[in-house]
Amino acid sequence: MFSKATEYALRATIYIAQHTTEDSKCRIDDIARGIDAPVSFTAKILQALRKDEKVINSISGPNGGFYITDKCRKKPVRAILDAMGEGEVLEKCVLGLKKCSNTSPCPMHSDYKEIKKKLLRLFEDRTIQDLADDKGMFLKLGKK
């Protein structure tokens, strides 16, 4: 569904929302270990999340690291996708047709439209904090 980079971004954001406050931040290597992702690649992804769309924050130096503000916690999960440049995935045609639309539908359009609508709602209604709160019985972000 999403690129690896975006999967890591989703996991990292959840991790950060679960493990930090504005006072107690966490370092890249903790995050990377916590989500089973390569450290340097994670660094690059966290930079993207920190940029304009600003999903997370960071500060350098001792006791520095990444954290997420209360304001950002309230953002929809979709903000992560947008920051990674994959927001469009939720809207494009299954067959990859540029001009597929209600007035010019591909053979899968009408059925797939309903699914996209649900997907969009999933990513737009739920906030980052919602995901962090949802600590099910097992909530291991790692592979194992």
Add this chain to the structure above:
Amino acid sequence: MFSKATEYALRATIYIAQHTTEDSKCRIDDIARGIDAPVSFTAKILQALRKDEKVINSISGPNGGFYITDKCRKKPVRAILDAMGEGEVLEKCVLGLKKCSNTSPCPMHSDYKEIKKKLLRLFEDRTIQDLADDKGMFLKLGKK
């Protein structure tokens, strides 16, 4: 959602189902033009669809080309995904977690599960022929 190769595969299969019978086949370059895909890359994809899982057929020589049998027309659209090695896409975790399951769910699992179920149904219930039959008002497979 899917790779470009798989998008082309879906488009190509629909194209073939709409434009050929076992008597009148069509050539790679017609197919490629009809679905707005590069010719040589399309050739490679059509080979994959022709292989074991056999979604389509072909014969060489003059008046040769690609076609699809009645039997293959009845296969679910999912057969195309499987032939392209992307069947798994419909089942994996949004966060990319290997061990995400009902007993060990990620924070998106329960919501996303319902969407995957609908996606699966979409690709398993509808046949290739269904797609070929669905000639809406506008059914242009090309980009424009």
Add this chain to the structure above:
DNA sequence: ATAATTCAGGACAATTTTGTCCTGAATAGA
């Protein structure tokens, strides 16, 4: 001021995906 810690950001490398090209095999018709 200096040293230690931690992120920022760019250059680089590996891998995968996407795409091209060429030779050979199969088929049909003259």
Add this chain to the structure above:
DNA sequence: TCTATTCAGGACAAAATTGTCCTGAATTAT
């Protein structure tokens, strides 16, 4: 049989994605 047509399949190339590494800047404490 000979030629023209069309697919088969592998080698190769380009581009995108994924991943690594290094230098520098910011911050903290001494």
